[in-house]
Amino acid sequence: MLKNIIFDFGNVIMNYNPDEILNHYELSRQEHNLLRKAIFESKEWSEIDAGKIDEKQATKIFVSRVPDNLKNKVNQIMATWPENVDFYEPVFNYIEHLRKDDYKIYGLSNTGMEFANFVKDSEMGNYFDGYVFSAQERLMKPDSRIYEKLLNRYSLKAEESLFIDDLKANTEAAKKLGMQTFTFKIDKLDELQDYIASH
Known part of the structure; x- marks a missing residue:
């Protein structure tokens, strides 16, 4: 589940x-x-x-x-x-919907800390239950260790977790660890919603 x-x-x-x-x-x-x-x-x-x-x-x-x-x-x-940066309002609206349905929401991004802190310290930070950032860990996706950091830090089971990324190399690496994955572009938001609704 x-x-x-x-x-x-x-x-x-x-x-x-x-x-x-x-x-x-x-x-x-x-x-x-x-x-x-x-x-x-x-x-x-x-x-x-x-x-x-x-x-x-x-x-x-x-x-x-x-x-x-x-x-x-x-x-x-x-x-x-x-x-x-233009943030995708429909994605945040959907995250809000997911939170109401009791899903836990996490961020896993290859990014520097200036941008990471900008997101965390803005109202967008309220949408997330936790994060792992590459600059902080000195690890970059698709290195398997950065996914393991997230799973271990928040005591998540790989099979109960869906990882969403725009790069196939990054979703493939998560899949090898037993996570569910979805390779995303903004025009696939409906497909993502259908995927989550059926799982």
């Missing part, structure tokens, strides 16, 4: 799209492209998620790589980008 629903963040509870994030800042096309490469497509961006460096260290590196006229923009983007 299904008791626990575990959500990835990027492209599951929100639309993670660097171009759309950067559209919130006043940038020319050239500046937009330069900052996308310098920040979101950098190796340091992945290292933030992996817990190898933190956002402050990464910001200094990004600032050092851009022309003088964009240094303040880098600081501004790094300080404010989480507020400029």
Whole structure:
């Protein structure tokens, strides 16, 4: 019997799209492209998620790589980008419905702590019963140990837990541990609801 629903963040509870994030800042096309490469497509961006460096260290590196006229923009983007992400309201409405039906809701995300804390400290944090974040654990999906951290920390049984992620490699890794899985895109929300209703 299904008791626990575990959500990835990027492209599951929100639309993670660097171009759309950067559209919130006043940038020319050239500046937009330069900052996308310098920040979101950098190796340091992945290292933030992996817990190898933190956002402050990464910001200094990004600032050092851009022309003088964009240094303040880098600081501004790094300080404010989480507020400029579009969260999927229908997903949160559905999570609210699941909570009323006594499902436990968890977050398992490859993300840095700035974004993790932004979600936890906002009203979105009220939707979750617990979290595991890659930067904090210094483990990244699809490493099996990060799923095991979640199961062990909250005393969850794998077979009673559904893991939802947009990447097949991540759902496959959860499946190997005996979890139920669903590979998600926002246009599959109806399919997800049908799956949960039938389990």
